[in-house]
Amino acid sequence: MQGFILSLQSEFYKTRKTLAFLSAILLPLALCLMVSAGFYLNAHKMVNHSAEMQWMRFSGAFIGVMGSLLLPLLIIFQSFSINNIEHKAEMWKSLFxxxxxxxxxxxxxxxxxxxxxxxxxxxxxxxxxxxxxxLDLLKPELKFNEFSFAGTLFKLHMKLFLASTGILSIQFLFSLLWADFLKPMGIGLLLTVFGIITANLGWKYAFTIPYTHPMLAINSIMKQVLNNKNQQMTFDLMSKEIWFSLAVATVTFVIGYFVIRNRSVK
Amino acid sequence: MPDQIVETKSLSYHFGINQVLDNVSLRVEAGSIYGFLGPNGAGKTTTIKILLNLLHSDSDKVYLFGKEFSKNRIEILSKIGSLIEQPAIYHHLSGRENLINRARLLQIPKIRVGEILKLVDLTESADKKAGKYSLGMKQRLGIGLALLPDPELLILDEPTNGLDPNGIIDVRNLLRKLVSEMGKTVFISSHMLSEVEKMVTHLGIINRGKLVFQGSLEELHKISKKQILIQASDPVKAKVLLSENGYPTDLLAEILYTPYISKEQNAEINSLLVRNNHKVYSLSQSQENLENLFLSITQ
Known part of the structure; x- marks a missing residue:
């Protein structure tokens, strides 16, 4: 266990100045600034909506694009960067x-x-x-402060996180095995596009493809919210695709360990 | 501490259908500097990777510190510092940060980082990004990383690659110091005998996966053939004359080399040259150059 904690500390120490780490901070910041600027300039179109609907529209601008494309791409990039730091420095032989x-x-x-x-x-x-x-402070006509959205927002992102663990485990294994960017990126991108198509087509077995899970998670949230009589933002955290994503993550993690354990460092 | 720090027992290894190592039985004694020599592609790095468990061999073939490797991996690795091929360093971190990261991983006090930087002469450029280091500086940082845990056994794969003559002398002196003053054992590979000849106490020579010589430097000297060195007025004609009379002769830098057989034969060679109007300026005995011997063993 001590080895695990020391290795984890080392991961933070050596990646703290890399794009892998910085992207986790800069991407949300940059995207929020851009979307907020858009909402600030078009605030007059939102004023007639309820406070809850304003929050849904505002957060929906992020979550829609995140579930389908941004989150899988970010995961592909981050898992590549974390392992590439070792490939680039020819560090595996030294670490092992x-x-x-x-x-x-x-x-x-x-x-x-x-x-x-x-x-x-x-x-x-x-x-x-x-x-x-x-935005509420800058544009008093908006009603963001009239509705507490924090719980829903964090639950929604928690669901997205759980839905993305399957993709992460697969991409992590790919980038562990291949030093070049093209293979994990190419395969990841292909599977993401395939996931988007199957999820949009409503294929019955789309949930078996981990790359559809963030999108399916958002679809299931929307379905539950729309079916709700009062259209309140209540939804289940654990749905079918989430369980499947966690199962894929667990199995891939175990497979990855055995691959690493038995693999020679050439 | 066991007498044999490293021992392999008829170690063989294949990459697919290619046999890379063929019954290699290494014996590295405690407190020695063992030079592991061989031409490129002879199997040196493969052997080193097996010694570090990076390549998996059959069990009961590799023993370090008297213990079978695969069953005692962590214990054995905690006593080894290594540098394999090019030094593995994070280029986006400074030299100091590379050492701090390794020190944290191995729970080594931070004060040791400063000591190592001083030891490998990188104190002044400690805060420069390692990616901007010269090849020699990277090599020194790699050696520093290997020395950081104060290991009992240091395994270095071609550590003088990229070093200038002064750098090579520094590494040589450092390794000698580690053995004589700190009681370490050093296993160092090279493809050039001249690079390690002045520092090693023992040698292993590997060629095409087979260990063709193993022993002390003195033992290698013993098997090197004695030669007669002749300086004559017309070395080209003298070479022809000697060869025609049954003395296989080489000519190198105006000096004739022919195998030594006996004192009497020395006199006969001298007499033969003089009878044929050659002026003999000198005739002496010498042992075969170790580099030539190494080449003849590995060809």
Missing amino acids: SLPIPKWSIYSAKFVYALFLNALCLTLFATFILASGII
Whole structure:
């Protein structure tokens, strides 16, 4: 366990100045600034909506694009960056000749990838919330302060995080095995597009493709909200695609460990 | 501490259908500087990777510190510092940060980082990004990372690659110091005998996956053939004359080399040259140059 904690600390230390880490902070910040600017300039179109609807529209601007494309792409990039730091420095041979169990090194990297994804989504939720409050101050005609959206927003991002664990585990394994960017990126992109198509077509078995899970999670939220008599933002955190995503993550994590354990460093 | 720090027992290894190592039985004694020599592609790096468990061999073939490797991996690795091929360093971190990161991983006090930087002469450029280091500086940082945990055994794969002559002398002196003053054991690979000849106490020579020599430097000297060195007025004609009379002769830099057999034969060669109007300026005995011997073993 000590080896795991030390490896995790090392992951943070060596990636703290890289794009992998910075992207988790800068992407939500940049996107929030852009969308907020758009809402600020078009605030007059929102004033007639209820406070809840204003929040839904505002957060929907992020979540729609995030569920379908942005989140899978961000995960592909982050998991590549975390492993590429070792490929680039030819560090695997050095890491695996240290007196640290291989599972510690492997699982610390995996947990760090999960942490970056969680950090990014938490920051998204936080920045959306902060942007709403700031917009309300700048444009008093908006009603963001009349409805408490924080719980829903964090629950929604938690659901997105859980839905993305399957993609993350697969992309993590790809970028662990391949040093070049093209293979994990190419395959990841292809599967993401395939996921979008199958999810949009409403294919019955789309939930078996991990790359559809964020999109299916958003679809299931929308379905529950629309079916709700009062159209309130209440939805289940754990749905079919979430369970499937967690199962894929667990199985892929275990497979990845055995691949690493038995793999020779050439 | 066991006498043999490293021991392999008839170690063989294949990459697919290619046999890379063929019954290699290494024996590295405690407190020695063991030079592991061989031409490129002979199997040196493969052997080193097996010694570090990066390549998996059959069990009961590799013993370090008297213990079978695969069953005692963590314990054994905690006593080893290594540098394999190019130094593995994070280019976006400074030299100091690279060492701090490794020190944290291995729970080594931070004060050791400063000591290592001083030891490998990188104190002044410690805060420069390692990606901007010269090849020699990267190599020194790699050696520093290997030395950081104060290991009992240091395994270095071609550590003098990219170093200038002064750098090579520094590494040589450093390794000698580690062995004589700190009681370490050093296993160092190279494809050039001249690079390690002046620092090693023991040698292993590998060629096409087979260990063709193993022993002390003195033992290698013993098997090197004695030669006669002749300086004559017309070395080209003298070479022809000697060869025609049954003395296989090489000519190198105006000096004739022919195998030594006996004192009497030295006199006969001298007499033969003089009878044929050659002026003999000198005739002496010497051992075969170790580099030539290494080449002849590995060809």
